[in-house]
Amino acid sequence: MDLWSIxxxxxxxxxxxxxxxxxxxxxxxxxxxxxxxxxxxxxxxxTASAVYNCNRASKDAPVIQPFDFVREVDKAEEERLAIxxxxxKAIGEAAAKASREKLLRIRANVITSLGMRGRTDGEKLFxxxxxxxxxxxxxxxxxxxxxxx
Amino acid sequence: MQNTExxxxxxxxxxxxxxxxxxxGNEIKKTWRLVYDxxxxxxxxxxxxxxxxxxxxxxDLSSGxxxxxxxxxxxxxxxxxxxxxxxxxxxxxAAQRVLSDEIFYLMFPGMREVIEKQAETGATxxxxxxxxxxxx
Numbered sequence: 001m002d003l004w005s006i007x008x009x010x011x012x013x014x015x016x017x018x019x020x021x022x023x024x025x026x027x028x029x030x031x032x033x034x035x036x037x038x039x040x041x042x043x044x045x046x047t048a049s050a051v052y053n054c055n056r057a058s059k060d061a062p063v064i065q066p067f068d069f070v071r072e073v074d075k076a077e078e079e080r081l082a083i084x085x086x087x088x089k090a091i092g093e094a095a096a097k098a099s100r101e102k103l104l105r106i107r108a109n110v111i112t113s114l115g116m117r118g119r120t121d122g123e124k125l126f127x128x129x130x131x132x133x134x135x136x137x138x139x140x141x142x143x144x145x146x147x148x149x
Numbered sequence: 150m151q152n153t154e155x156x157x158x159x160x161x162x163x164x165x166x167x168x169x170x171x172x173x174g175n176e177i178k179k180t181w182r183l184v185y186d187x188x189x190x191x192x193x194x195x196x197x198x199x200x201x202x203x204x205x206x207x208x209d210l211s212s213g214x215x216x217x218x219x220x221x222x223x224x225x226x227x228x229x230x231x232x233x234x235x236x237x238x239x240x241x242x243a244a245q246r247v248l249s250d251e252i253f254y255l256m257f258p259g260m261r262e263v264i265e266k267q268a269e270t271g272a273t274x275x276x277x278x279x280x281x282x283x284x285x
Contacts, residue, residue: 003187003202019188023202024161024258026187 006030038070045069080125083114087129100133101142107133160184161258163251165220167239181231183223185255193222207253212245219252 003026007018011029021029045066052064073081090110094103107126114122127134135143162184169177190201196218199206210216221236240248254261 019191020186022161022184022186023190023256027258 041070042066083119083122083125084129086110087126091130091133100139103133104135104139104143107135160186161255163255165239165248169239181224182227183220183252183255184226185223185252186226189222189225190256192225193219196222201256204257210249212242216240216245216249220248223252 004015004018007013007021007026008015010033013021013029018026045068048069049064049066056063087110090106091103094106107130111122111126114125119125162182165181165183167179167181169179171177194201197210197215199215201207201219210219217233217236217240220240221231221233224231224236
């Protein structure tokens with residue numbers, strides 16, 4: 001039913017034309033549809049960027065390119081951004097006056113959780129988001145002390 | 150007329166050469182052209198009662214009942230007169246694996262490249278290949 005609705009609504013095929021399609025032909029049509037969608041998106045982006053650029057608040061305001069509207073994020077980058085959002089949320093949800101020790105504990109928990117999901121770059125990502133929470137030598141000594149205490 | 154020629158070039162299919170003998174021992178060769186369009190897929194799904202557009206359905210297909218129906222369904226466009234019994238007569242276990250692979254690759258375009266890439270490098274060409282045919 002999903003395939004039929006795509007064939008009918010998005011591709012404009014009749015029922016007979018859809019029935020005559022093989023999966024490879026159907027995929028080829030979907031690929032072509034995606035290309036057309038990208039062209040249309042760029043056409044709208046041209047208009048949007050022109051309107052924006054003509055109405056900038058000041059001369060210093062940045063000029064927007066049409067491609068700024070249509071730039072796509074690949075899957076890996078999308079996942080990275082999702083993780084960055086999780087990291088920001090984890091620290092953002094901590095109390096405003098939370099101690100550094102508590103924030104470091106949250107940091108360790110998030111990195112462990114990411115590690116369990118197969119992300120080995122949790123520490124690096126965390127440091128990019130919150131460079132001030134990168135453990136110092138003093139933090140490490142205190143952590144070591146707590147572990148033995 | 151030109152339209153028909155273009156269609157035959159676009160249509161993905163494969164041929165099976167069936168070799169039989171008559172009562173006098175003379176070899177009879179015939180070629181079956183198999184095409185899996187959505188009409189034949191619907192016919193197969195009705196016959197075997199499962200959604201063959203999903204990869205998971207291919208894991209436990211019965212070679213005795215489901216597979217002959219799949220081959221028979223592929224004959225729907227160019228050889229509608231061939232019966233299921235005739236298909237059962239020519240199928241044999243040795244050919245089944247090759248045939249099954251070819252049909253699978255027709256059903257899931259792009260999957261051959263993914264599997265070959267995986268065999269070469271141990272990684273997938275596409276991290277998450279479509280598991281359903283023809284999703285936009």
